[in-house]
Amino acid sequence: MNTYKRHRFPPDIISYAVWLYYRFNLSHRDIEDLLAERGISVSREAIRLWCIKFGALYARRLKRKHRGYGDTFFIDEVFVKISGKQHYLWRAVDQDGEVVDVYLQAKRDKAAAKRFFRRLLRSHGGEPRKIVTDKLRSYSVAHREVMSEANGRIFIGPQRFICQNPSGFSEVSTVNCRD
Numbered sequence: 001m002n003t004y005k006r007h008r009f010p011p012d013i014i015s016y017a018v019w020l021y022y023r024f025n026l027s028h029r030d031i032e033d034l035l036a037e038r039g040i041s042v043s044r045e046a047i048r049l050w051c052i053k054f055g056a057l058y059a060r061r062l063k064r065k066h067r068g069y070g071d072t073f074f075i076d077e078v079f080v081k082i083s084g085k086q087h088y089l090w091r092a093v094d095q096d097g098e099v100v101d102v103y104l105q106a107k108r109d110k111a112a113a114k115r116f117f118r119r120l121l122r123s124h125g126g127e128p129r130k131i132v133t134d135k136l137r138s139y140s141v142a143h144r145e146v147m148s149e150a151n152g153r154i155f156i157g158p159q160r161f162i163c164q165n166p167s168g169f170s171e172v173s174t175v176n177c178r179d
Helices: 011-024 028-037 044-065 110-124 137-146
Strands: 072-082 085-094 099-105 130-133 153-156 160-165 168-172
Touching: 011 028, 011 044, 028 044, 072 110, 085 110, 099 110, 110 137
Parallel strands: 072 130, 130 153
Antiparallel strands: 072 085, 085 099, 153 160, 160 168
């Protein structure tokens, strides 16, 4: 069965546009410009419809070919108002800039940080070597409880990190975090 039947453009152009959208996270307008540079005149509305129709197939293929995330995670949370109520959007990004996980929660405490760390470990499939965060105290507590057998480090803020040694966690305050 030909899924590209009754489309004006050949399957190569459609698949290239959808691949650009899902692989490089470009906007429809950017893809329209890239195709125009190659002499292909297509509207961004057509690209949007292609992404809706063929997107799930390409996203699945790209996810299957994904090599995995790096071993350093940068974690932060953002305040978001939804229907007038404040929520917290937790986000983890690896050293290459790929988003590892995003999680929306109503609270910003130890339990919320633990839920995010557990979810992060499940989605990553393993433990990161290094986690860089801001100075939110619930990160170190969640790291200690969820990743208790870890041999990695958690960096908190620009000048502070917590590392795990055989006797437990110890706090060091004069370390350069470029490690």
